[in-house]
Amino acid sequence: MKSVMITFDQAFYERIIETLDRMNCRGFTYWQQVQGRGSKTGEPHYGSHAWPSMCSAIMTVVDDAKVDPLLEVLHAMDQETEMLGLRAFVWNVEKTI
């Protein structure tokens, strides 16, 4: 089991949910409004006057086998619309109940 943390511009929300559905990743946790900025070029998403856009974050815990296909799809999505910004990070899940 791995947990995948996806942070993205709000506009991606529907597409990401669709992707998760398609990949049979049922469980997820969604934070509607989070702030952040990219390490290199990513525009800040602060919801402020200067940087009005906002990010969202989704954490989904999936089987190890699903991680790579999911990341591939997300990467493709990010490449298509670079300006918006989408990142995913994978952790090991040590224990669940």
Place this chain on the structure above:
Amino acid sequence: MSLYEGAVKKPIMTTLCFVAVMILGLFSLTKLPVDLYPDIDTNMIMVVTTYSGASASDIENNVTRPLENTLNAVEHLKHITSESRENTSVITLEFEYGNDIEVITNDVRDKLDMISSMLPDEANTPIIFKFSSDMIPIVILSVQAEESRSALYKILDDNVANPLARIDGVGTVSISGAPEREINVYMDPNKMEAYGITVEAVSQVIAQENKNVPGGSFDIGNNTYPLRVEGEFADPQQMKNIIVGTHNGAPVYLRDVARIVDGVQERAQKAYNEGVQGAMIVIQKQTGANSVQIAQDVKKMLPTLQKQLPTDVKLGVIVDTSDNILDTINSLTETILYAILFVVIVVFVFLGRWRATLIICITIPMSLIASFIYLLIADGSLNMISLSCLSIAIGSVVDDAIVVLENVTTHIERGSDPKQAAIHGTNEVAISVVASTLTMIAVFFPLTMVTGMSGVLFEQLGWMMCVIMTISTISALTFTPMLCSQMLRLQKKQSKVFLYLYAPVRKSLDKLDDLYARLLDWGVRHRKTVIASCAALFLASLGCCSGINSEFFPTSDNGRVAVNLELPIGTRVEFAEKISLELTRKWQERYGEDMDAINFKVGQASDDDTFNSLSDNGPHIINFNISFVPSTDREKGLQEICDEMRADLAQYPELVKTDVIMGGQHGGMGGQAMASFEIYGYDFNQTDKVAKELKTKLEEVKGVAQVNISRSDYQPEYQVDFDREKLALHGLNLTTAATYLRNRINGATASYYREDGDEYDIKVRYEPDQRTSVEALENVVLYTANGKGVRVKDVGTVVERFSPPTIERKDRERIVTVDAVLSGIALSQGVAAGNAIIDKMELPQGIFIKVAGSYEDQQESNRDLGTLAVLIVILVFIVMAAQFESLTYPFIIMFSIPFAFSGIILALFLTGTPLSIMSLLGGIMLIGIVVKNGIVLIDYILLCRERGMGIIRAVTTSGRSRLRPVLMTTLTTILGMVPMAVGQGVGAEMWRPLGVAVIGGLTVSTVLTLILVPVAYCSFAGNGVAFKRKKMKKARELNAYYQSHKDKMTRVKASGRIRHHHDDSQES
């Protein structure tokens, strides 16, 4: 879920909500009455008191003065004017506009109750009479007749007046110029004397004989029958055989002493149409009725009515107010459509996408149509003000939608899905959209609070703009994002044709961006030069101020002229007719096709003709009513025509007073400008002299077309001075004697002759040829109680006297008004010329001259609008300060306001338009419009600064990025106004100054705002940064000082040291 998210996710609901609003709006549109101006509540109350037998000065002292003193205490009173003439006192109370006239009327009534006991016993109770605009006739019909002339009144009454009065909303229909039927019993004074019969006895006998008397019921057998005695005459000639008395035992029949003429009233007004005698039918509406609808209904009915009339009677239309109203409204509607077209073109050019253009343009009709709902709820009408308001709004309603659409497009181009882009894109700009609407509301809401005459006009405009702006904002935040999510797509390919056509536009727009960026770059590096030259331009424009004249309301050409002429009193009506016919022929020849109708009336109006008896009338007074074809169909302007007519009239020295009234009525809006001077002073002779001198000198001024003095000349009249002692000797009193005279000359109404359900007066009096000389009066026989006859000349004398003129007063002082009608010069010039003359005149002690009339109104509204402008500036500042959370930025943006005014001044100066209330209105609206540009610029500069750019870079970057939105919103407003400014339609002269002012002000202010505001920002921000640095440096130095001297200064340190000591000691 936010508003826009809901709207985007539920497109059907959103669409249908707006469809519902549109349907309601269109429904309201069909129900709205059409009129020229908004309903102006009356602000005048007249108090009429009669006191028989009192002369003008008696009336002034005993009735008018006490009443004036009491009524002066009524609240909201602006002016109190009065006319005291023989037998009557008429006090006119003028109140401030915008107060409830019902409440005021009650106040007036209470005050009258208080005073009525103080009035002379013989004076009647004062009557309150309310003025209203409903008294102005909406349609005047002309009637030409040949053979049927003698029976014209009955024909018209039955076949025209009655059917017309049944039309919904018609108030009164009065017929004038057609004398009514009357049965005249002409008595021969000599025969009367011989038989010892009096007029009174005859009329009493006629009254007794001409009666139907019910006799109750009586029973015969099983039946009950009513009993009646029918004595009413079936034919006037039956009266001949009445026995009116006995002489020497023989009966005296009426035929022995009188002849009976079944004719018409002796003294009646005559009406001529196109030089042919006939009649006039005047139609007034009920309060609150729709005048255009009524006029249309009346005209629709005319052909049917014409069919029922004898062939020689022809109906026509002299005055139809609805034509002008409809023409004006139509040309304004055309203006609005052009404005919409221009705005659509601008939006398309700047956006370059038809889908985006469509989305924005849907907002326009939606907001405009929704405002009709407000109009219907608020009892408004489609009028010049409400439609101008639509025209003004067109440019502004698209602004919000443009801002939203632009941001959504940016999101889509960044790769968002249209739906998400619509939600988030709207979310980001929602606050600034609401803020910019609030600035507009800050401008228009105070308009609803203006008082006075201008307040009546602007109240509706203010509310409508607030409603339209609110609707357009709601639509921009819900409907526009919804449409964006449905219609906008990421454009992946553009068609070749489009590219070919649009490429040059895009290229030139890009070039413009570059040019502006370079200019701005230069400007921010030469701040002092830029600011100095802007200030110089502002001062230079102020210099043009002196070249601009001012007027109250623009003069409008409604195609109507009224001419009132006065011959010396006592002139026979035939002579007046002759002159009138001559003038008619002359004008018919000169204006030919241009003239629609010419009509005049002359003579004494009958008592039951309400409309005409209220206006001045008499055998020596001639009233012309002339209407011309709409201004678009003729070459000569109405003003030119009026000047020509005045020149014609100047050739008749026998006319004592001539008054050519452009527009058909004095006062009100759109008439010819008139400079009024009020001469206050008690002494008649002195004020008369001053008035005449002022008149002569004013007539010499170029541009003064005619001068009228309000006070009329002394009237010649015959009076009978009875000797009371002699009357008493004969057992007579003055009233009896006077009644005898009146019955013989004016006649006694004996009874009524009834025929076909109509009643006609039976009048008994002397033969006409027996009452044409002073001797006839002297020979009138008065009968004493015991039947003895005595002649008037034995108990009194007949003398010719001059009765004093009407005594006019204003604000409790005697006054004469001198009105100068201006043609070709503005009101301010006329007043200035008058003041120059007055300065040179030597006024006697106790006499002073004041400028009044529309100049006073103008000054008052200018003051009101000035206060309003200050109020608006403060409100706008507050809204901006709240938005930016700063006091500096709104201040910088406010720099664009003075240039709006210099733009207006320049535009008015170059086009030679006088400054009127309409151009001032334009100026006030500009306060809101021009700061919008500043807001857009400053907002983006701040954004760039927050993103970390330096001052100059932030300014140039945002300048380049915001140039197009600023140009787009400005151009939509300017082009929306162009049809107004260059309009040639009917009534265009009213709103042209508004268009000119807005275009001029907005152009100059936008060009300068684009340079000056960024430059001013640089200066302020530069200073701000320098100040901050200084402050930081100081703080740093202070801190360094503090750090190095910490030991000596703080007690914490000292206590710390103690603790250290303590620790040390512990350790040790």
